[in-house]
Amino acid sequence: MTDLARYAADHGLRHFLFSFSDLFGVQRAKLVPASAVNQVARDGAGFAGFAAWLAMTPADPDVLGLPDPASLAVLPWQRNVAWVATDLQVEGRPLEQSPRWVLRRQLERVDRLGYSFRTGVEAEFFLLEPGGKTIADGHDTQSKPCYDQLALMRQFELIGGLLEAMEELGWGPYQADHEDANGQFEINWTFADALVTADRHALFRVMAQAMAEPLGARVSFGPKPFPQLTGSGAHLHHSLWDSSGRNLFHDPRGELGLSQLAYHFLGGLLEHAPALCAITNPTAESYARLGGITTNSGATWAPGWISYGGNNRSHMVRIPDDQRLELRLADSAANPYLLPAAVLAAGLDGLERELDPGPRNDANLYTDPPPPGTAAALPTSLEEALSAFATDTVLRQALGEPFCQAYESLRRQRG
Numbered sequence: 001m002t003d004l005a006r007y008a009a010d011h012g013l014r015h016f017l018f019s020f021s022d023l024f025g026v027q028r029a030k031l032v033p034a035s036a037v038n039q040v041a042r043d044g045a046g047f048a049g050f051a052a053w054l055a056m057t058p059a060d061p062d063v064l065g066l067p068d069p070a071s072l073a074v075l076p077w078q079r080n081v082a083w084v085a086t087d088l089q090v091e092g093r094p095l096e097q098s099p100r101w102v103l104r105r106q107l108e109r110v111d112r113l114g115y116s117f118r119t120g121v122e123a124e125f126f127l128l129e130p131g132g133k134t135i136a137d138g139h140d141t142q143s144k145p146c147y148d149q150l151a152l153m154r155q156f157e158l159i160g161g162l163l164e165a166m167e168e169l170g171w172g173p174y175q176a177d178h179e180d181a182n183g184q185f186e187i188n189w190t191f192a193d194a195l196v197t198a199d200r201h202a203l204f205r206v207m208a209q210a211m212a213e214p215l216g217a218r219v220s221f222g223p224k225p226f227p228q229l230t231g232s233g234a235h236l237h238h239s240l241w242d243s244s245g246r247n248l249f250h251d252p253r254g255e256l257g258l259s260q261l262a263y264h265f266l267g268g269l270l271e272h273a274p275a276l277c278a279i280t281n282p283t284a285e286s287y288a289r290l291g292g293i294t295t296n297s298g299a300t301w302a303p304g305w306i307s308y309g310g311n312n313r314s315h316m317v318r319i320p321d322d323q324r325l326e327l328r329l330a331d332s333a334a335n336p337y338l339l340p341a342a343v344l345a346a347g348l349d350g351l352e353r354e355l356d357p358g359p360r361n362d363a364n365l366y367t368d369p370p371p372p373g374t375a376a377a378l379p380t381s382l383e384e385a386l387s388a389f390a391t392d393t394v395l396r397q398a399l400g401e402p403f404c405q406a407y408e409s410l411r412r413q414r415g
Helices: 004-011 034-043 099-112 149-154 156-169 194-215 260-271 273-280 338-353 382-391 393-399 401-414
Strands: 015-021 027-033 045-047 063-067 081-090 115-128 173-178 184-189 218-220 234-242 325-327
Touching (some): 004 034, 004 081, 015 034, 015 063, 015 099, 027 045, 027 194, 034 063, 081 099, 081 194, 099 115, 099 338, 099 393, 115 194, 115 338, 149 156, 156 173, 156 184, 156 194, 194 218, 194 338, 234 260, 260 325, 260 338, 273 382, 273 401, 382 393, 393 401
Parallel strands (some): 015 081
Antiparallel strands (some): 063 081
16 A cells, blocks of 8 residues: 555645546545545545445445555646545445446456556537536637637637646647537547546546636536537547557458457447447437437537448447547446446457457448448437346346446436
């Protein structure tokens, strides 16, 4: 265990946020003073699970959050406070429904195979006025606002500030842009091991909102807050690597430069796509984005079919280059930990069964949908996705039945 009190003294910290993500991706935390941090780190920060989105009751014992020092991050906007992700336990045993444990379980599986799973996420969001009903920038009105330079620079204080914060944290940010909807933005940072990316994704959701509020704005990670505008995605770029640091998805002899391993992984994504939607697209609003009506800009930029293509953004899975796959299915409401966990579980089934994804489709599916019988449509509602999730025994076994029952129960309860 890292001596967090010593770390606090060396870095001028007064407090620590012991954080966890609940099943709906809400970031929960306790603020721990540096004077008590070693004791709380040893014993765990106590939470009542029922008070968060966890499938527990008021009669259940305390949930204890034990910090993972590897995730420690000093908040760039409040430098006397550090954030740390915690792993949840109940009575000395892992809380199997907790999202970070679900991801850890999949990473243990892939580690036993001699691989590591690396991911990068495109975390899109809307910048709204404080009430959350309208876009913050009244001048952001173009019908095709993507990459709008002036609209981007009008939000420079926030977007530039987020880039600088990521640089300070060592995330390796490399670009930010105005996205396809009015008031919509995206910031990209360098890919990393999946748990590192998930922790950063979780912290980013807090950081973006915390830095926007003093500027009189509100960040929304809603998938489709405005029917006429493009929804927000959380596209997941991913690949498998070996212990020597070699990308196992790359093979210059393979189709589009990808290995047979990559295509088997892709086969798993396609096989489990209906059930995956319950996690990658977790709200009723999510299904207004998937296969939705054409937006003001002329395209939804979201998939409607279980399909893959080359460097083609109209498909569920894109092959952008010879290094990785991009799952374009997920939206911004997806849990930062459950998203990579479910993708990895589906992909590993593809490896184990050597699933064939079939031939790719290079058509623009927004104008030329697949011929009948060649590709299935994605679920059109959360209920349809949850029904698929309920019957996908392979995915449920991989993710763990305690998690699956908890998640499904709460999602059906909330909708």
